[in-house]
């Protein structure tokens with residue numbers, strides 16, 4: 001089958017790799033000059049297989065006033081007259097019901113574990129150098145009540161195969177001595193030894209190069225798909241400035257850009273771009289930099305060591321669908337990082353902003369689109385695209401080939 005894939009972010013490139021590996025002819029198109037130029041560019045680097053609980057959860061309603069009022073809140077909601085935003089918010093609030101959030105967490109765990117296995121299989125086949133570290137993850141809590149809630153969630157997740165330990169402050173500092181700077185402010189932590197980190201951009205670009213070299217692959221950068229051409233209920237071509245690309249099947253893996261492509265076909269995808277920031281800090285003195293992946297829970301800041309760089313990612317700004325570097329938000333982030341790790345030198349930190357292509361439930365859309373019989377979606381991975389990319393691609397390929405899917409596909413079906 002000749003498959004045209006739109007988007008060379010982490011999701012599109014993993015999809016292209018597994019489809020090419022299965023013997024299909026591939027045309028991979030991206031509007032940017034390099035792969036992973038948008039959301040996959042400088043994200044938090046977390047392969048967070050056990051932390052897939054959606055942002056929408058029962059505790060969120062109590063947090064909303066803080067998001068609206070506090071300038072340094074990790075989540076910020078900006079009022080805008082944008083029907084798309086309000087539709088998304090309505091879906092988000094509906095997804096906050098405890099029963100929905102629990103079901104989503106269990107469903108996301110099936111996809112994240114599939115992702116971990118698929119990544120291992122890919123690496124066995126194609127060793128890739130992207131700073132993969134089996135570092136384990138420490139989620140640090142300041143508020144004892146929040147730590148107790150986390151312990152309850154860990155107990156729930158244990159029933160779905162995840163192994164986590166609750167640590168006291170001293171135990172947490174023994175596991176990660178760089179936390180000593182936070183001292184008394186730590187109530188405790190949850191340690192998950194099985195979590196990994198890596199550089200998403202390097203992973204995507206390395207895999208892209210392998211895909212490019214495979215037989216039957218035509219990868220074109222700087223190629224924007226303006227529209228998908230539909231005839232008699234099937235997509236026949238992707239229209240670009242350089243002409244039409246014809247194929248038997250089409251996969252839209254264009255991150256947030258998927259929304260506009262599908263809108264033109266009359267399908268409204270429940271996607272909204274949740275803005276976040278990252279800082280990349282060159283590591284000079286190993287002493288004061290966390291060795292393992294750390295999450296400062298109340299501030300929603302993640303820290304990952306990616307070879308010579310400490311990647312710090314944070315903040316969810318809802319209603320700011322742009323990648324402008326907001327100096328006030330970045331100053332807040334720098335201040336909070338300096339407070340937690342006072343000996344870290346932030347003077348050479350490189351700032352980045354990206355949009356998480358998020359659905360209200362946090363679950364990606366994987367499967368056949370309603371807009372055409374040969375049109376497939378792999379989009380909407382929100383805050384977890386790096387973590388979920390390999391599993392999503394494996395699920396997509398099984399569905400496209402009409403094989404028994406490796407996990408239940410219904411929770412991710414676009415309809």
Ligand SMILES: Cc1cc2nc3c(=O)[nH]c(=O)nc-3n(C[C@H](O)[C@H](O)[C@H](O)COP(=O)(O)OP(=O)(O)OC[C@H]3O[C@@H](n4cnc5c(N)ncnc54)[C@H](O)[C@@H]3O)c2cc1C
Nearest residue numbers: 007009011031039040044046225255257276384385386387
């Ligand atoms: C601050 C921040 C931190 C994050 N941290 C993590 C983390 O620690 N772990 C994790 O798992 N995830 C994390 N994420 C989420 C993750 O980065 C995303 O979910 C993931 O990158 C989405 O990948 P994608 O391939 O779907 O989208 P993208 O990477 O945006 O790729 C889509 C591609 O489609 C192309 N495109 C769009 N429209 C068109 C068109 N019309 N024609 C041609 N090409 C088109 C774009 O150029 C782009 O290259 C984070 C995100 C942010 C913003």
